[in-house]
Amino acid sequence: MSDNDINWKFANDVVVESEVIARARQHSLELGVTPIAPALGAQASVIVAATGAAKIIEIGTGIGVSGLWLLRGAAEAELTSIDSEVDHQQQARQFFLEAGFAPAKLRLIAGRALDVLPRMNENAYDVVLVDADAGNVIEYVEHGLRLARPGGTVLVPHALWQGKVGNPANRDDVATAFRTLIGEISGSRAVVSALSIVGDGLLQITKLAA
Numbered sequence: 001m002s003d004n005d006i007n008w009k010f011a012n013d014v015v016v017e018s019e020v021i022a023r024a025r026q027h028s029l030e031l032g033v034t035p036i037a038p039a040l041g042a043q044a045s046v047i048v049a050a051t052g053a054a055k056i057i058e059i060g061t062g063i064g065v066s067g068l069w070l071l072r073g074a075a076e077a078e079l080t081s082i083d084s085e086v087d088h089q090q091q092a093r094q095f096f097l098e099a100g101f102a103p104a105k106l107r108l109i110a111g112r113a114l115d116v117l118p119r120m121n122e123n124a125y126d127v128v129l130v131d132a133d134a135g136n137v138i139e140y141v142e143h144g145l146r147l148a149r150p151g152g153t154v155l156v157p158h159a160l161w162q163g164k165v166g167n168p169a170n171r172d173d174v175a176t177a178f179r180t181l182i183g184e185i186s187g188s189r190a191v192v193s194a195l196s197i198v199g200d201g202l203l204q205i206t207k208l209a210a
């Protein structure tokens with residue numbers, strides 16, 4: 001194992017998940033819904049806490065692992081979460097309630113993201129997490145940047161997509177979409193961004209004031 005591999009493994013293994021998040025992860029995996037990695041969740045919760053986020057939106061509720069990690073960084077924040085599968089959201093809601101989050105602060109919207117997102121208020125959210133069908137990641141990030149307030153941050157898990165994004169010879173559609181996104185974001189003067197290698201990659205994009 002290279003030093004980089006050892007570092008990556010240590011950073012990922014060192015994270016301790018709460019009992020509820022661990023159960024939500026287990027259930028999610030049993031259902032074949034891929035949750036964000038523990039270290040990626042930990043980084044997302046740090047960003048939420050550091051920015052004092054009060055309004056968070058995520059695209060791709062799943063069984064609630066990412067939502068639980070986001071709210072771990074700001075238990076009083078309002079979480080809006082979009083997913084096309086009502087069944088996923090019902091199970092996620094149960095985990096949110098078990099973790100003690102107030103029902104009044106949870107807004108779970110069932111629907112296809114590209115139908116729902118145009119109706120959401122722009123410049124309204126402190127943190128946006130994008131984790132639905134990866135093939136549409138570019139469109140979701142465009143919406144995310146519209147919804148984020150100036151100074152708000154868009155988080156994109158899986159940005160290194162199964163190790164395929166860093167290899168330009170890999171022309172898988174999803175890997176190509178992430179590669180294009182990362183390239184465009186890196187060159188944009190409207191944002192500052194960083195690509196972290198936790199989990200299978202976390203692209204972090206903070207929207208600058210116009």
Ligand SMILES: C[S@@+](CC[C@H](N)C(=O)[O-])C[C@H]1O[C@@H](n2cnc3c(N)ncnc32)[C@H](O)[C@@H]1O
Binds near residue numbers: 083
């Ligand atoms: C990778 S899982 C999300 C995992 C979740 N963020 C977590 O870490 O626990 C992707 C989710 O996106 C949902 N999804 C897939 N296509 C969608 C679409 N077009 N609009 C909204 N949600 C979609 C799936 O139902 C699934 O729950």
